[in-house]
Amino acid sequence: MKKLLLFAFAAATLASCQKSGIEGNPSSSTVSTENYTALNIKTSTQVVKVAVDANVLNLIYNEDVTLIADSGKLNSNWAIHLKEDFTGTQLADYHYNSMTKFGVNAADWVDDNLNNVIIRSSKDTLINNKLFVKKRIVRTFVYKQSYNSAAEAVKVQNRLINTTDIIAFTAYFASIEMADTHSNSSNTAKLIYVKN
Known part of the structure; x- marks a missing residue:
């Protein structure tokens, strides 16, 4: 009897195991795979929250990007890298800090190797019977700039909000x-820049 109970417990335990990153069964979608390559970046409007505290301008950019990767390609590669290009944005003029996965407050650097980044969510999805993995990456970039006066900081804030x-x-x-x-x-x- 003990062997039968042990076998039933072991079978139930193994049946409940699933691959990391999969949330239940893959969801199905009617989206054509013609629009999807092995690696895709899906974005929405990115928001920078702007505030002034005394004479300090504070900008908080919460990056929110979804990568949709071919599951086979993802499993056969070592890593995915994601890079931001702030060139041509108002943020390019400021220094930032970001917190790493390992608790280090890094100055003017963010790890682009997603093996070293906390992934907000990761789930498998079927797109026309082809398996893809959706990975949502959310990271915070904190910018601070001191000015000679609060009025000068507010002036810059107002300029940013209209940008x-x-x-x-x-x-x-x-x-x-x-x-x-x-x-x-x-x-x-x-x-876009919004007043916090």
Whole structure:
């Protein structure tokens, strides 16, 4: 009897195991795979919250990007890299800090290797019977700039609130051979500044 109970418990335990990153059964979608390559970047409007505290301008940018990767390609590569290009945005003029996965407050640096980044969510999805993995990346960039007076900081804040920029993103798979990068993907998003 003990062996039968042990066998039933072991079978139930093994049946409940699932691959990390999969949330239940893959969801199905009617989206055509013609619009999806091995690696895709999906963006929405990116928001920078702007506030002034005494003579300090505070900008908080919460990056929110979804990568949709071919499951087979994802499993056969070592990493996915995601890079932001702030060139041409108001944020390019300021220094920032970001918190790493390991609790380090990094200055003017964010890890682009997604193996070293906390992924907000990761789930498998079927797109016309082809398995893709959706990974949502949310990271915070904190900018602070001191000015000679509160009035000067408010003036800059007001200028920013009336600005809309375009931020660019690139992503690629990296294999074990560091020089071998492939399936490059890029996309842009509107970057808006709102008063916090």
